[in-house]
Amino acid sequence: MIRYKLVCDKSHGFESWFKNSDAFEAQVSRGFVTCPVCGSDKVQKAIMSPSVARTDHERSRTTPSAEAVNEPAGSPPRVAVPQAALLTEREHQLREMVRALRQHVIENAAYVGDEFADEARRIHAGEVEERAIYGEATGEEVRDLLEEGIEILPLPPAPEKGN
Secondary structure (H helix, E strand, O other): OEEEEEEEOOOOEEEEEEOOHHHHHHHHHOOOOOOOOOOOOOEEEOOOOOOOOOOOHHHHHEOOOOOOOOOOOOOOOOEOOOOOOOOOHHHHHHHHHHHHHHHHHHHHOEEEEOOHHHHHHHHHHOOOOOOOEEEOOOHHHHHHHHHOOOOOOOOOOOOOOOO
């Protein structure tokens, strides 16, 4: 996984994780990466400092000497466990809200797959009965729908358990 610092065309900064750089490029080109502040899909990577792996593996894998931590001489060295970032209570709440939103949409809207843009237009034009729908659309389709005055909202991806 790669974490990128991103910035939208309105200079809002945010971060997001991607499987690899190709996944980032694919999602940006399809309009799937949007600014959490303004919703713009005109997003690019921001300048960020590189994360460099340590080369002193032996020293980074063990804790200080037994004397330094008051352990008996001859004790096996303890292995340092990498620390993970913990989510704040607010971040947990936001994740639960995203999960609840997704569940609500799934339970109360019709999935139309990649026919989303066409079906949204048919509903807007009154050609079919008005109903809640969700599905996939390219960035270009999203822009066209918005320019046509068709109100749509992105459905955020489900937060992965343990992430």
